[in-house]
Amino acid sequence: MKFDYDIIVVGAGPAGSTAARYAASGGAKVLMLEKDRDVGYPVRCGEAVSHEGVVQFIKPDPKWIASTVTKFRLVAPNGKSVVPKLDGSGYVLERRIFDYELAKLAANEGAEVITKAYVYDLLREDGKIVGVKTLIKDKQTEIRAKVIIAADGVESRVGKWAGIDTTCHIKDMESCAQMTLSGIHMDEDILEFYFGDNVSPGGYLWVFPKGNGTANVGIGLSVEAAKKKSAIRFLQEFVDKKYPHAAMLTHIAGGVPCAKTNSEIVKGNVILVGDAAHQVNPVSGGGIISGMIGGMIGGQVAAETVQRGDLMHLQEYARQWQKRLGWRHEIFYNIKEAISGFHDETLNDICNSALQIPEEKRSLGGIFRAALWNKPSLILDVAKVFVS
Amino acid sequence: MPLPHLMIHIVPGKCDFCGCCVGVCPEDAIELMESKIAIIEDRCTNCRKCVWACPWEVIEFHREGVGHLPTHMPQMINEPTAY
Numbered sequence: 001m002k003f004d005y006d007i008i009v010v011g012a013g014p015a016g017s018t019a020a021r022y023a024a025s026g027g028a029k030v031l032m033l034e035k036d037r038d039v040g041y042p043v044r045c046g047e048a049v050s051h052e053g054v055v056q057f058i059k060p061d062p063k064w065i066a067s068t069v070t071k072f073r074l075v076a077p078n079g080k081s082v083v084p085k086l087d088g089s090g091y092v093l094e095r096r097i098f099d100y101e102l103a104k105l106a107a108n109e110g111a112e113v114i115t116k117a118y119v120y121d122l123l124r125e126d127g128k129i130v131g132v133k134t135l136i137k138d139k140q141t142e143i144r145a146k147v148i149i150a151a152d153g154v155e156s157r158v159g160k161w162a163g164i165d166t167t168c169h170i171k172d173m174e175s176c177a178q179m180t181l182s183g184i185h186m187d188e189d190i191l192e193f194y195f196g197d198n199v200s201p202g203g204y205l206w207v208f209p210k211g212n213g214t215a216n217v218g219i220g221l222s223v224e225a226a227k228k229k230s231a232i233r234f235l236q237e238f239v240d241k242k243y244p245h246a247a248m249l250t251h252i253a254g255g256v257p258c259a260k261t262n263s264e265i266v267k268g269n270v271i272l273v274g275d276a277a278h279q280v281n282p283v284s285g286g287g288i289i290s291g292m293i294g295g296m297i298g299g300q301v302a303a304e305t306v307q308r309g310d311l312m313h314l315q316e317y318a319r320q321w322q323k324r325l326g327w328r329h330e331i332f333y334n335i336k337e338a339i340s341g342f343h344d345e346t347l348n349d350i351c352n353s354a355l356q357i358p359e360e361k362r363s364l365g366g367i368f369r370a371a372l373w374n375k376p377s378l379i380l381d382v383a384k385v386f387v388s
Numbered sequence: 389m390p391l392p393h394l395m396i397h398i399v400p401g402k403c404d405f406c407g408c409c410v411g412v413c414p415e416d417a418i419e420l421m422e423s424k425i426a427i428i429e430d431r432c433t434n435c436r437k438c439v440w441a442c443p444w445e446v447i448e449f450h451r452e453g454v455g456h457l458p459t460h461m462p463q464m465i466n467e468p469t470a471y
Contacts, residue, residue, distance in 0.1 A: 036422045155407025160416045167414045177443045223441045231443035253443040255408025
């Protein structure tokens with residue numbers, strides 16, 4: 001049987017580009033397909049990453065760093081806030097440039113990239129998946145490959161077509177809205193998080209500095225909570241109250257699957273990476289670095305699989321992911337479940353307790369200990385993270 | 389089981405194509421391209437999860453069905469040629 005490529009990657013976000021990069025550097029002939037006309041745009045994200053997360057993959061470059069942050073502020077429902085001391089630093093990215101650079105790294109390793117290429121079905125022969133059906137610049141094209149890597153994001157359908165249930169439960173899906181605002185006066189080295197039933201039930205609202213008086217302001221709330229009031233309404237109310245004079249430069253919608261990793265991420269010759277696999281930290285909703293880690297492992301294992309000609313080897317991806325981050329996300333998920341049950345009074349109590357800790361000792365751990373007073377069973381979940 | 393009628397309506401011109409609705413749809417009943425979206429009518433069960441998930445209130449539920457809506461354009465997309 002003749003194949004056009006060894007591996008097709010569907011989606012050119014951070015997970016897809018990283019998968020394509022490592023698959024290509026592993027010796028495979030790789031094609032990456034992106035449905036939008038450009039890589040990295042539109043940006044549907046809070047854009048924050050940690051330094052140690054990002055340097056695993058790419059050297060920090062001022063051209064995709066909007067600001068460097070060293071602190072974050074947690075704001076309780078009553079308006080009191082606490083600024084825990086942090087080790088290390090993080091970045092607020094310019095995702096449109098960052099994603100583009102990641103795609104370039106894949107291309108440098110030999111992966112081909114096609115944009116405005118919409119995958120609308122899997123290509124089958126004798127019941128076996130042998131490629132994808134795609135519209136490339138509106139022209140129907142069938143492309144054959146041995147392995148398909150689905151990096152098609154929160155709206156993933158490739159997995160479903162392969163027989164994997166990737167539907168995210170509405171309790172775990174965060175419905176998101178985000179704006180870029182200009183005329184915001186804030187410290188440019190601090191990430192701000194707002195909590196509470198009136199601000200963002202079952203999630204949080206963020207204000208991230210992007211330099212030059214601009215900020216990425218967004219909200220993610222549980223779809224369960226959004227039944228009563230939508231994300232954009234919560235966000236608009238907050239912005240009207242807090243930044244009445246700010247100018248809105250962009251506004252955009254989004255969704256984040258804050259769940260455990262999908263129970264199945266490999267089936268036959270199809271694997272899922274990134275948001276498509278629900279490889280998101282369920283507490284923070286951060287999925288850039290974890291998606292890239294999923295992409296890296298997926299790309300490497302896919303290339304090995306092609307080389308060995310043994311599809312069973314793809315299962316190694318699921319094993320390695322579980323060992324690397326999957327188990328952690330399971331515990332984070334339990335923590336999320338506990339925290340999302342906290343109401344305003346509890347959150348205010350936690351903030352008050354944290355403020356009583358001497359400032360130099362006010363670490364995230366300290367705040368967490370304050371939270372434990374309200375939910376002692378959390379300790380079991382945290383213990384698991386450190387014991388294993 | 390075929391539906392008596394579709395009750396889910398995507399308000400034309402308002403969608404941001406973020407995919408949050410697709411992520412919660414248990415029936416794979418939403419087709420989403422770069423800047424096109426449609427409900428696949430013969431798969432939709434009117435479960436409303438997409439309505440709740442939409443961050444921008446673009447997807448509406450009409451108990452009496454969407455056929456009479458002046459803005460409703462019937463679209464059934466299973467074949468790519470329909471684009």
